[in-house]
Amino acid sequence: MLPVTARNAKEQLRVTLRDVARLAGVHPGTASRALNEQTRSLVNAETAQRVLAAADELGYHPNPIARGLKTNRSYTVGVLIPDIENPLFPPIIRGIEDRLDQAGYTPVIANTENDAERERIDFRAMRARQVDGFITATARLDHELLDEVAGVGVPLVLVNRRVEDESLPSATADDRAGVRMAVDLLADLGHEHIAFLGGPTELSTGLQRKEGFIAGMQDRGLKPDPALVATGERFTLDEGQRLCHEAIESGRQFTAIVAGNDLMALGCYDALAEHGLACPGDVSVVGYNDMPFSDHFNPPMTTIRIPHYEIGRSAADLLLRLLEQGPDGSTQLVLEPTLVVRGSTAALDKK
Amino acid sequence: MLPVTARNAKEQLRVTLRDVARLAGVHPGTASRALNEQTRSLVNAETAQRVLAAADELGYHPNPIARGLKTNRSYTVGVLIPDIENPLFPPIIRGIEDRLDQAGYTPVIANTENDAERERIDFRAMRARQVDGFITATARLDHELLDEVAGVGVPLVLVNRRVEDESLPSATADDRAGVRMAVDLLADLGHEHIAFLGGPTELSTGLQRKEGFIAGMQDRGLKPDPALVATGERFTLDEGQRLCHEAIESGRQFTAIVAGNDLMALGCYDALAEHGLACPGDVSVVGYNDMPFSDHFNPPMTTIRIPHYEIGRSAADLLLRLLEQGPDGSTQLVLEPTLVVRGSTAALDKK
DNA sequence: ACGTTTGCCGCAAACGTTTGCACAAGCGCG
DNA sequence: CGCGCTTGTGCAAACGTTTGCGGCAAACGT
Numbered sequence: 026m027l028p029v030t031a032r033n034a035k036e037q038l039r040v041t042l043r044d045v046a047r048l049a050g051v052h053p054g055t056a057s058r059a060l061n062e063q064t065r066s067l068v069n070a071e072t073a074q075r076v077l078a079a080a081d082e083l084g085y086h087p088n089p090i091a092r093g094l095k096t097n098r099s100y101t102v103g104v105l106i107p108d109i110e111n112p113l114f115p116p117i118i119r120g121i122e123d124r125l126d127q128a129g130y131t132p133v134i135a136n137t138e139n140d141a142e143r144e145r146i147d148f149r150a151m152r153a154r155q156v157d158g159f160i161t162a163t164a165r166l167d168h169e170l171l172d173e174v175a176g177v178g179v180p181l182v183l184v185n186r187r188v189e190d191e192s193l194p195s196a197t198a199d200d201r202a203g204v205r206m207a208v209d210l211l212a213d214l215g216h217e218h219i220a221f222l223g224g225p226t227e228l229s230t231g232l233q234r235k236e237g238f239i240a241g242m243q244d245r246g247l248k249p250d251p252a253l254v255a256t257g258e259r260f261t262l263d264e265g266q267r268l269c270h271e272a273i274e275s276g277r278q279f280t281a282i283v284a285g286n287d288l289m290a291l292g293c294y295d296a297l298a299e300h301g302l303a304c305p306g307d308v309s310v311v312g313y314n315d316m317p318f319s320d321h322f323n324p325p326m327t328t329i330r331i332p333h334y335e336i337g338r339s340a341a342d343l344l345l346r347l348l349e350q351g352p353d354g355s356t357q358l359v360l361e362p363t364l365v366v367r368g369s370t371a372a373l374d375k376k
Numbered sequence: 377m378l379p380v381t382a383r384n385a386k387e388q389l390r391v392t393l394r395d396v397a398r399l400a401g402v403h404p405g406t407a408s409r410a411l412n413e414q415t416r417s418l419v420n421a422e423t424a425q426r427v428l429a430a431a432d433e434l435g436y437h438p439n440p441i442a443r444g445l446k447t448n449r450s451y452t453v454g455v456l457i458p459d460i461e462n463p464l465f466p467p468i469i470r471g472i473e474d475r476l477d478q479a480g481y482t483p484v485i486a487n488t489e490n491d492a493e494r495e496r497i498d499f500r501a502m503r504a505r506q507v508d509g510f511i512t513a514t515a516r517l518d519h520e521l522l523d524e525v526a527g528v529g530v531p532l533v534l535v536n537r538r539v540e541d542e543s544l545p546s547a548t549a550d551d552r553a554g555v556r557m558a559v560d561l562l563a564d565l566g567h568e569h570i571a572f573l574g575g576p577t578e579l580s581t582g583l584q585r586k587e588g589f590i591a592g593m594q595d596r597g598l599k600p601d602p603a604l605v606a607t608g609e610r611f612t613l614d615e616g617q618r619l620c621h622e623a624i625e626s627g628r629q630f631t632a633i634v635a636g637n638d639l640m641a642l643g644c645y646d647a648l649a650e651h652g653l654a655c656p657g658d659v660s661v662v663g664y665n666d667m668p669f670s671d672h673f674n675p676p677m678t679t680i681r682i683p684h685y686e687i688g689r690s691a692a693d694l695l696l697r698l699l700e701q702g703p704d705g706s707t708q709l710v711l712e713p714t715l716v717v718r719g720s721t722a723a724l725d726k727k
Numbered sequence: 728a729c730g731t732t733t734g735c736c737g738c739a740a741a742c743g744t745t746t747g748c749a750c751a752a753g754c755g756c757g
Numbered sequence: 758c759g760c761g762c763t764t765g766t767g768c769a770a771a772c773g774t775t776t777g778c779g780g781c782a783a784a785c786g787t
Contacts, residue, residue, distance in 0.1 A: 041743060052767050057745060064746090069765055086504045090444045091743035094772045099441065109469060110668055115461045122487055131505065134485050136473055153437045154482065291672055317461060321642055323674030392773060403737045408775060415776090420735060442773035445742045 040083045049079040056080075060087065093155055101131050102344060103151035105144065105161035109136040111260070111288060113316040113333065114162065117184060120337025121160055128345050130157070137163050139259055145170060152179070158344050160184055180347035184340035185331075187229040187357065194347065196339040196358040198331035200230055201237035203362035207283050207311045207329055208241030210364060215373035216281040216309060220253035222268040222293065224260040224285035231256060231285060234313065238283055252277050260285055265292025273300050280308060280373055287312035287319045287328055290369070294322065305371035315365050324368035331362045391434045400430040407431075411438070444506060452482050453695060454502035456495065456512035460487040462611070462639060463667040464684065465513065468535060471688025472511055479696050481508070488514050490610055496521060503530070509695050511535055531698035535691035536682075538580040538708065545698065547690040547709040549682035551581055552588035554713035558634050558662045558680055559592030561715060566724035567632040567660060571604035573619040573644065575611040575636035582607060582636060585664065589634055603628050611636055616643025624651050631659060631724055638663035638670045638679055641720070645673065656722035666716050675719035682713045 046056035051072060058064040059076035068076075079085075093099045104121060106114050118134065125132050133156060135147040144163055148170060151159070158180035174181050183195035211219055221238040224231035235256065242249045252275055257264035265284055269292060272279065284290035290312030297304050304310050304324060312319060315330035339358050346353065397407040402423060409415040410427035419427075430436075444450045455472060457465050469485065476483050484507060486498040495514055499521060502510070509531035525532050534546035562570055572589040575582035586607065593600045603626055608615035616635055620643060623630065635641035641663030648655050655661050655675060663670060666681035690709050697704065 039743090042745095043743080053744080054746075054768075055766055057743095058766090061745085067765075072765080088445075088506070088743055089504065090441055090450065090506050091772090092745075093441045094439075094445050094743080094774090095745045097772080110463070110466045112461070112463055112669070115466065118460060119487060131484060131501070133482060136470060149437075150482070153440060155439070155441050291669075294672070318463070318642075318669055318673075321645070321673050322669075323672065323676075325674075390773095393775095394773080404774085405738075405776075406736055409736090412775085418735075423735080439773055442742090443775075445744090445773080446775045448742080 039088075040085050042085070042087070045076065045079045045083055045085045048083065049076045051076060097155065098157050099155040100129055101133055101154070101156045102348075103148070103154075103156040103159045103161075104132045104134045105147060105159065105163050106134060106136050107139045107163040108260075109134075111316070112318060113185075113286070113314045116317065116333035117162065117337035117340075120334040120339075121184070121341045122337075124338045124341035124345070130345070130348075132160075139163075152177070158182075158348055160340050160344055162186055180344060180352070182340050182343045182347065185230065185336055187233075189229075191357055192355055194343050194355040194357065196336050196343060196360070197229070198336065198360045198362045200233035200362075201240070203313060203329040203331070204234045204237035204283060205241035205244070206362065206364045207313070208238060208245065208247075210327070210366065210370065211281045211283070211309060211311065212245040212247065214281075214309065214370060217247055217373075218250065218253070218277075218279040219247065219281045219283060220272050220277075220279045221249065221255070221283045222265060222272065222285060222289060223254075223256050223283075224264075224289065225258055226256050228260075230260070234285060250277055250279070253279055257285065257289065260288060262288045262292040262295070265289025266296045267292070269293040269296035270299075273297075273302070281370070282308060282310045284310060284312050287314045287316045287326060290326060290328070291322060294369075305369050309370040309373075311370055320367060322369075327367045327370040328365055329362045330365045332360050336360060391436050393436070393438070395434055396427060396431045396436050399434065400427045402427060448506070449508050450506040451480055452484055452505070452507045453699075454499070454505075454507040454510045454512075455483045455485045456498060456510065456514050457485060457487050458490045458514040459611075460485075463669060464536075464637070464665045467668065467684035468513065468688035468691075471685040471690075472535070472692045473688075475689045475692035475696070481696070481699075483511075490514075499524075503528070509533075509699055511691050511695055513537060531695060531703075533691050533694045533698065536581065536687055538584075540580075542708055543706055545694050545706040545708065547687050547694060547711070548580070549687065549711045549713045551584035551713075552591070554664060554680040554682070555585045555588035555634060556592035556595070557713065557715045558664070559589060559596065559598075561678070561717065561721065562632045562634070562660060562662065563596040563598065565632075565660065565721060568598055568724075569601065569604070569628075569630040570598070570632045570634060571623050571628075571630045572600065572606070572634045573616060573623065573636060573640060574605075574607050574634075575615075575640065576609055577607050579611075581611070585636060601628055601630070604630055608636065608640065611639060613639045613643040613646070616640025617647045618643070620644040620647035621650075624648075624653070632721070633659060633661045635661060635663050638665045638667045638677060641677060641679070642673060645720075656720050660721040660724075662721055671718060673720075678718045678721040679716055680713045681716045683711050687711060 042053050042056055046053040055068055056076050059068045059073040065073050122132050137144040137147055160182055162184050183193050185197055187195045187197055223235045226232040239249055253272055255268045257268050282293050284293055290310050293310050294304055297308055302308055312326050312328035315328045319326040319328055343356055393404050393407055397404040406419055407427050410419045410424040416424055473483050488495040488498055511533055513535045534544050536548055538546045538548055574586045577583040590600055604623055606619045608619050633644050635644055641661050644661050645655055648659055653659055663677050663679035666679045670677040670679055694707055
């Protein structure tokens with residue numbers, strides 16, 4: 026036999042549907058119908074009102090676990106992030122979270138550390154947890170995983186990534202256009218020997234930026250030096266640094282760098298400095314993403330701004346549409362990037 | 377190796393305990409016992425083996441929702457972060473996630489935007505979602521919320537924050553010691569007029585750093601100028617900038633600043649620059665946290681390093697202990713900070 | 728030989744919902 | 758006045774687990 030207070034506390038903790046049904050003088054089933062928007066019409070308006078009042082009085086909140094068991098929905102969505110320490114992602118996450126919250130969904134975030142195996146594990150774990158859908162910024166999705174998703178029919182949208190065949194809905198910025206703006210800026214400043222130190226081409230961001238670079242160069246009548254078009258294995262500072270070192274040590278001549286993203290650009294800063302090269306004095310650098318703080322680096326970074334928050338929000342939006350209205354083709358949402366000129370680029374000093 | 381992938385994928389959709397039991401030729405109840413570490417001893421070793429094999433063959437993963445319904449546990453913990461865009465937090469989150477994953481728990485992260493109301497909402501929402509415990513970096517916990525937590529008896533640990541009465545377990549760095557190191561450095565460099573531009577004193581981080589500053593100054597025989605000890609409303613760049621402006625415009629003389637955290641220090645950079653003051657030429661600045669990228673700012677920031685990742689990990693550790701072994705007093709885990717000298721501090725130019 | 732323990736395991740009742748189905752009024756209509 | 762139809766509600770069976778209880782052998786003690 027429990028002490029009264031303990032029982033009270035316990036019941037306060039867990040006020041169940043049965044309790045509100047009892048208070049309202051109806052059957053739990055009826056209470057359930059009254060509480061749910063969609064089924065409320067099935068019950069007498071007056072009764073519904075009574076149930077709502079009772080629920081309110083008791084401070085009833087449905088147990089999502091029980092509900093989920095019955096409905097196979099968790100009102101939860103998995104969010105896969107490749108590297109949460111990349112400042113690019115927090116704003117995106119914020120966008121996703123805001124939009125999802127608003128619709129009553131809760132994001133469950135996992136950090137895959139850019140590791141395919143870990144990605145797979147997180148993915149499975151989340152599916153086991155019955156997430157209703159996925160938003161992923163890690164588009165290294167191998168086909169096995171893709172099939173798994175498709176086979177189960179769980180909605181998935183990509184954020185800041187795309188897949189080649191455009192079979193998956195996505196919210197991204199126009200990467201090709203973005204780096205063309207970078208190339209244009211550099212060309213306008215008089216640079217002709219421009220290196221591209223990009224990210225892995227298995228990722229759309231890596232591939233499209235590289236393509237954009239090549240195209241942009243050709244448009245300006247410049248010939249990209251194949252030895253100066255490198256692709257790193259990850260979008261990290263270290264990789265940027267490594268690539269930049271290699272470029273310098275290759276002996277090829279260049280006066281500007283278009284980096285795969287801001288992190289890689291930052292790596293270039295380091296490599297340049299280690300070789301006694303000044304930025305932008307000797308070499309101009311432009312990044313990509315305009316991630317938070319890139320205006321505070323040394324020098325302030327010239328980069329391509331993409332609307333982080335909106336991209337996240339849009340991705341969530343896409344997913345919600347999928348969740349609530351079923352598949353409607355795969356929408357490819359692409360937002361416009363803009364050029365932000367700061368201190369890491371300078372006009373070429375003609376000698 | 378792997379069985380036929382298609383079948384694997386299909387069956388993974390929903391292979392239930394009943395299926396496993398059937399394949400193993402036992403009752404579902406028995407299968408359940410065999411599958412769970414703690415109850416495995418209740419079933420014949422050979423039978424258990426058979427069940428395990430069956431589970432493996434079918435690729436069985438228990439449905440956490442159903443399990444949670446029965447056991448009142450979700451194997452999920454709520455993580456409350458005040459500002460996910462502050463680079464300090466991602467590494468902490470990573471630490472939390474790593475440790476939690478390892479124990480089979482999933483973190484559910486919410487970003488409270490430093491807003492008390494939103495904090496309350498997130499808190500409630502998570503409780504409704506049956507999280508087993510909380511890790512929170514937002515210690516603005518008002519008493520109502522605290523009572524709520526205590527009343528329900530749901531475990532909670534603070535990360536990078538503490539409460540005055542030490543009634544709540546926490547994992548933090550030694551804030552007092554940290555800023556004393558900052559003061560010592562500055563004093564060693566010859567500075568006597570040092571400003572402290574800190575964060576809100578409702579937060580332990582704000583309060584303790586301020587106290588550490590006063591104590592550190594006194595130890596060095598310096599008298600803090602009350603007009604130069606300011607406390608901002610938030611730990612943000614903007615607040616740092618505002619405070620620094622005010623300090624400069626106050627007309628009081630100072631040659632160094634101890635900032636509440638790296639973000640605020642960055643704000644000081646901006647304010648100083650706007651007033652044509654050089655850092656560290658005219659004014660030295662030291663931050664706090666050594667958050668990612670503070671080595672790449674202009675100038676590279678002198679700051680106090682705290683072990684972000686370990687703090688997160690330790691917090692998770694504390695919570696797990698609470699979860700699995702019940703309350704054992706409130707452990708206050710405090711880790712040691714270290715001084716990182718970079719370019720934002722310089723010896724005072726004696727005139 | 729006969730209780731009694733012991734070790735395994737099956738049975739079924741939960742956990743808090745949702746939902747198909749049945750059923751009871753009430754009502755209009757022929 | 759009975760027929761069918763609508764509207765509102767109750768009933769009970771799920772959803773996939775865990776777990777107390779009891780049963781049934783086999784092993785044991787005397």
